[in-house]
Amino acid sequence: MSAWSNTDNHKNKPKWDVERETREVVQFTILTGNTAGNNVIQVSYNDGGQNNVANVGVVANSYVYFWAAGANNVGGQSGNGVPGFFTSNTQVLSTTGNTITLGSNLFGPANAGWTVEFDKKIAYSSSKANDSTYNADTVLVTPTRLANNTVSMGNIVPGWVNITKSKNGGADGAVRYRHETLVIFSNPVASNTNSGNTSWGQAFTGV
Numbered sequence: 001m002s003a004w005s006n007t008d009n010h011k012n013k014p015k016w017d018v019e020r021e022t023r024e025v026v027q028f029t030i031l032t033g034n035t036a037g038n039n040v041i042q043v044s045y046n047d048g049g050q051n052n053v054a055n056v057g058v059v060a061n062s063y064v065y066f067w068a069a070g071a072n073n074v075g076g077q078s079g080n081g082v083p084g085f086f087t088s089n090t091q092v093l094s095t096t097g098n099t100i101t102l103g104s105n106l107f108g109p110a111n112a113g114w115t116v117e118f119d120k121k122i123a124y125s126s127s128k129a130n131d132s133t134y135n136a137d138t139v140l141v142t143p144t145r146l147a148n149n150t151v152s153m154g155n156i157v158p159g160w161v162n163i164t165k166s167k168n169g170g171a172d173g174a175v176r177y178r179h180e181t182l183v184i185f186s187n188p189v190a191s192n193t194n195s196g197n198t199s200w201g202q203a204f205t206g207v
Helices: 129-133
Strands: 022-032 040-043 063-067 092-096 099-102 115-121 138-141 159-167 175-184
Touching: none
Parallel strands: none
Antiparallel strands: 022 040, 022 115, 040 099, 063 115, 092 099, 138 159, 159 175
């Protein structure tokens, strides 16, 4: 897993602790898999009683990641996530025993013998706004976006940049935008017009 990449896919953001969105709850081996277009799998699990995966934390809205047996690469079902770090594009809808219903259909196989991981979203303190929004405020800045910034932020270079909005105390209450350059790139590649957006609004337009 690379520490970052130069494209604006969500999973390519810098993989640093302050960016982290999820933590691992549990991993299973798939007992009965499924094919694209389906949304139910069964896992190998025996707790000596009910064999209910909910007993170990697999609940609705858990994030789901698959990868092939013996492989380190994550399967296509979670192409927009990183296990134990960034949210995936698939969540649990419900569970019954060792049967798990996904909230969206598989768009690739999830075969018997593969590993499936379930993660829980990290709940950051609402009193520390920067902690809870750090990932959302990290955007990929390209030369095009530098020419299309929506607010004045001073000198910024292409790369992954964290941008926060704050307000002065006192009578004036002036709004300020602060930026921290995390990774500098000579050739960043953006393709998602929304990836210039932050938790507080649109920092850049275009790609």
